[in-house]
Amino acid sequence: MQLLLQHIEALIFASEQPITGDEILSCLKSVYGWELKKDQFHSLISELKEKYLSEDFSFELIEIADGYQFLTKKEYHHAVNTLLQIKARRRLSTAALETLAIIAYKQPLSKSEIEHIRGVNCDYSIQKLLEKELIIISGKGDGPGKPLLYATSKNFMDHFGLKSVKDLPKLKDLHIADNEIGTPADLMDHIDVPVDEEPGAAAFEEDETGTFHIEGTVDPEAAMGSLEQDLQDDSDPNNTKQE
Numbered sequence: 001m002q003l004l005l006q007h008i009e010a011l012i013f014a015s016e017q018p019i020t021g022d023e024i025l026s027c028l029k030s031v032y033g034w035e036l037k038k039d040q041f042h043s044l045i046s047e048l049k050e051k052y053l054s055e056d057f058s059f060e061l062i063e064i065a066d067g068y069q070f071l072t073k074k075e076y077h078h079a080v081n082t083l084l085q086i087k088a089r090r091r092l093s094t095a096a097l098e099t100l101a102i103i104a105y106k107q108p109l110s111k112s113e114i115e116h117i118r119g120v121n122c123d124y125s126i127q128k129l130l131e132k133e134l135i136i137i138s139g140k141g142d143g144p145g146k147p148l149l150y151a152t153s154k155n156f157m158d159h160f161g162l163k164s165v166k167d168l169p170k171l172k173d174l175h176i177a178d179n180e181i182g183t184p185a186d187l188m189d190h191i192d193v194p195v196d197e198e199p200g201a202a203a204f205e206e207d208e209t210g211t212f213h214i215e216g217t218v219d220p221e222a223a224m225g226s227l228e229q230d231l232q233d234d235s236d237p238n239n240t241k242q243e
Contacts, residue, residue, distance in 0.1 A: 004028075004034070004036075004044065005044055005047065005048065007028060007032075008024055008028075008041075008044055008045070008048065009048055011023075011024050011027055011028075012024070012048075012061065012068050012069065012070060013070055015067075015069070017065075017067070017069070018064050018065045018066070018067030018068060018069040019067050019068055019069070020066055020067040020068075021038075021041055021042075021045075021067075021068070023067070024041070024068075025041060045061070045063075045068065048061050049061045052070075057073075058072055058073055058075075058076050059071060059072045059073060060073055092128070092129075092132075093125070093128075095118075095120075095122075095124070095125045096125040096128050096129060098118060098125075099114060099118065099122050099125040099126060099129060100125075100129055100134060100135065100152075100156075102114055102117050102118065103129075103135055103150050103151065103152060104152050104156070104165065104168055105168065105171070107138070107149075107150065107151040107152060107165065108138045108139065108149035108150060108151040109149060109150065110141050110143070110147035110148065110149055110150070111123070111126060111147065111148070111150070112147060114126070114150070126150065133153055133155045134152065134153055134155060134156045134159075135150050135151065135152055135153055135156065136150070136151055136152075136153045137149070137150060138150065138151035152165065
């Protein structure tokens with residue numbers, strides 16, 4: 001049972017999720033035939049916790065969700081959070097934004113239904129949305145060929161602060177009525193428009209709070225008006241446009 005402590009340490013370090021004591025013991029028994037008593041195991045865990053309390057380490061061993069995981073110490077949370085925000089920036093083209101909006105409001109639906117609404121091929125946009133985990137394959141349709149159906153993901157809900165798709169703004173609420181305060185120009189105050197962006201380009205930009213904003217040269221009133229018209233008239237075969 002040489003280097004037992006290091007083996008336990010390695011298993012915790014390699015696990016993406018909190019690893020339970022039973023999982024650790026099962027791994028050690030399966031590979032090396034080692035059988036540890038519960039009190040011996042907890043003694044080793046305590047030794048590891050004590051080791052990483054030292055200021056020489058920027059992370060510590062935490063017991064969480066009935067398991068164990070290495071987490072950075074709170075003194076370093078701000079720096080780590082900044083890094084995560086940079087890595088988590090999700091940039092989407094205008095085509096991907098339109099595709100995501102259609103899926104969000106009409107889900108679940110197939111690729112052919114999305115293309116019928118947009119009037120153009122959506123293969124690339126759907127692939128990018130799947131890669132960024134903003135949409136998921138939710139099942140198969142009943143139509144010819146049993147097409148895959150797409151819906152928004154939990155990651156989409158988390159990033160936009162939604163409990164469910166019912167919390168999405170109603171399309172009619174996206175228009176500024178005469179008796180409402182604000183104008184389309186006011187909406188632009190909440191949209192970052194970089195001067196070096198290519199014409200027609202747009203992107204979701206995630207700020208430090210984890211909230212997405214539209215970034216790019218996009219007219220929000222025109223874009224949402226066009227989207228609403230597409231969604232309402234998707235049954236009209238003449239309602240197509242070129243990308």
